[in-house]
Amino acid sequence: MLDLNSMAENKHNTLLDAIVQRPLVGDGAMGTQLHAAGLELGGCGEHWNVTHPDRVLAIQRGYVEAGADCLITQTFGASSINLTRYGLADSVEAINRAGVEIARRAFGNRPGYVLGGMGPFGGLLKPLGTVTAEEARAAFGQQAAVLVAAGVDGIIIETQTSLEELGLAIEAAHEAGAPCIVGSVAFDITRNGLDARTMMGVSPEKAAEFLQASGAHVAATNCGTGIDIEWMEKILTRYRKACNLPLMAKPNAGNPVLEGGRWVYKQSPQEMAAGLEKLLDAGARIVGACCGSTAAHIELFRAIVDRRIARQTYSR
Amino acid sequence: MDDKSKQLCQQIADMQEEDAVKLAREMLDSGYNPVKLLGHCREAMELVGKRYAEGEYFLPELMLAGEMLKTIGDMAKPLITQDTSGGKSAGTVVLGTVQGDLHDIGKNIVTFMLEINGFKVIDLGIDVPIANFIESIKEHKPQVVGLSGFLTLAFDAMKSTVEAIKEAGLRDNIRIMIGGGQVDETIRNYTGADAFGLNAMEAVSLCKQWIPA
Numbered sequence: 001m002l003d004l005n006s007m008a009e010n011k012h013n014t015l016l017d018a019i020v021q022r023p024l025v026g027d028g029a030m031g032t033q034l035h036a037a038g039l040e041l042g043g044c045g046e047h048w049n050v051t052h053p054d055r056v057l058a059i060q061r062g063y064v065e066a067g068a069d070c071l072i073t074q075t076f077g078a079s080s081i082n083l084t085r086y087g088l089a090d091s092v093e094a095i096n097r098a099g100v101e102i103a104r105r106a107f108g109n110r111p112g113y114v115l116g117g118m119g120p121f122g123g124l125l126k127p128l129g130t131v132t133a134e135e136a137r138a139a140f141g142q143q144a145a146v147l148v149a150a151g152v153d154g155i156i157i158e159t160q161t162s163l164e165e166l167g168l169a170i171e172a173a174h175e176a177g178a179p180c181i182v183g184s185v186a187f188d189i190t191r192n193g194l195d196a197r198t199m200m201g202v203s204p205e206k207a208a209e210f211l212q213a214s215g216a217h218v219a220a221t222n223c224g225t226g227i228d229i230e231w232m233e234k235i236l237t238r239y240r241k242a243c244n245l246p247l248m249a250k251p252n253a254g255n256p257v258l259e260g261g262r263w264v265y266k267q268s269p270q271e272m273a274a275g276l277e278k279l280l281d282a283g284a285r286i287v288g289a290c291c292g293s294t295a296a297h298i299e300l301f302r303a304i305v306d307r308r309i310a311r312q313t314y315s316r
Numbered sequence: 317m318d319d320k321s322k323q324l325c326q327q328i329a330d331m332q333e334e335d336a337v338k339l340a341r342e343m344l345d346s347g348y349n350p351v352k353l354l355g356h357c358r359e360a361m362e363l364v365g366k367r368y369a370e371g372e373y374f375l376p377e378l379m380l381a382g383e384m385l386k387t388i389g390d391m392a393k394p395l396i397t398q399d400t401s402g403g404k405s406a407g408t409v410v411l412g413t414v415q416g417d418l419h420d421i422g423k424n425i426v427t428f429m430l431e432i433n434g435f436k437v438i439d440l441g442i443d444v445p446i447a448n449f450i451e452s453i454k455e456h457k458p459q460v461v462g463l464s465g466f467l468t469l470a471f472d473a474m475k476s477t478v479e480a481i482k483e484a485g486l487r488d489n490i491r492i493m494i495g496g497g498q499v500d501e502t503i504r505n506y507t508g509a510d511a512f513g514l515n516a517m518e519a520v521s522l523c524k525q526w527i528p529a
Binding site: 128 | 383
């Protein structure tokens with residue numbers, strides 16, 4: 001039996017130790033990059049881990065070369081519930097294992113942390129939807145077990161909007177023995193434009209309290225509708241008041257706009273730079289980017305974080 | 317409105333499911349007009365919709381209220397006699413998530429909300445090929461077609477679907493609404509749809525507006 005913790009420590013400090021010492025740079029978008037690399041609309045991106053590993057590797061290597069300390073495996077929708085929609089329920093193990101291998105290969109000889117990515121199962125839990133808690137727990141459990149066995153440094157449960165689903169996934173990650181668990185919630189701007197809540201009505205405070213109470217190690221936020229990097233700073237500030245976990249943020253590159261018949265995320269790395277400083281001020285210990293971001297964004301994030309580390313302005 | 321009806325409205329709007337269902341049962345057992353009772357339920361639903369639009373309620377409340385309406389509807393409908401019910405649906409809506417998009421949460425909620433508001437919904441599912449929309453429109457002759465999509469890339473599929481409906485000569489008789497992701501007037505114009513909705517309640521309002529009772 002492999003001792004994953006000691007393996008990680010031999011290589012470098014564990015992820016949790018590292019974020020206490022310095023802020024880490026995460027990776028950029030995957031979905032929008034896969035489409036740019038030729039993934040057809042409606043295609044299963046996660047299947048590319050097996051069918052086109054070179055293309056996934058090229059995206060992740062771009063982030064490593066830009067200076068990312070952490071990569072999230074390309075396994076967002078690789079639970080059995082999601083993969084069943086593509087007739088790929090039998091490929092959970094192969095796709096998740098390949099996802100971890102590709103991320104490790106992307107780092108090559110460089111030090112880096114691989115976070116196993118787990119997204120929502122893509123439906124609603126009973127009684128609102130058709131999936132039972134047991135079914136969701138089993139699907140998350142299977143995925144988490146494969147990711148941990150393949151040697152991830154942690155698991156990130158991303159783009160969550162329901163605390164119940166988030167809780168099931170955290171539980172599954174714990175049971176699988178994940179050395180670090182990041183819980184990441186996606187908020188939307190409310191109709192009056194004054195508040196941020198998930199589609200299920202969860203406030204940043206509730207999310208942060210829940211993450212701490214459920215035993216997550218890092219409280220994160222990613223993606224969201226109408227949420228730009230400035231909004232993420234507000235969310236992190238509210239997280240900070242409601243819990244004392246290390247924080248992480250992955251903002252989109254602005255909100256998508258229609259341009260020449262195509263949807264594009266237009267916020268440039270420079271436009272996100274000021275916001276990034278504020279995210280770090282608000283306590284973010286891992287900063288990456290979500291939809292529409294590219295290696296160029298991560299490269300600038302790296303430079304900003306490095307300047308910070310050089311100034312040693314960190315109190316934590 | 318009498319006191320009991322007011323109380324029922326309030327209980328539904330305040331998410332007191334057990335109390336609301338119990339009170340509705342009592343009212344029906346004591347001979348309260350089932351058609352009138354369902355009317356009160358709809359009024360309560362409008363209050364819920366208002367709270368949702370104002371950001372006080374979210375998806376769980378919207379769906380719980382829908383569940384209450386369904387439960388009470390199931391109790392009341394057998395008691396409605398032929399001559400009082402009218403019995404016809406409010407109209408027909410063909411609905412689906414466009415080709416290439418597999419998101420179904422939003423579409424399912426719209427289906428649910430339209431159904432509890434009396435519309436007949438032909439739900440074509442997710443990743444619906446353009447041809448299926450065309451066939452279904454020919455077969456069911458809906459007044460409204462709803463195209464759902466969450467991915468920004470889905471807007472191209474919406475546009476193609478609207479164009480195909482036009483080419484098939486079916487566009488003039490139907491209204492097309494889009495929703496699902498970050499839709500706005502620019503996107504509506506791009507896709508060629510008649511209107512967009514930001515949530516399930518807006519989809520219901522559009523259908524009510526387009527299909528007069």
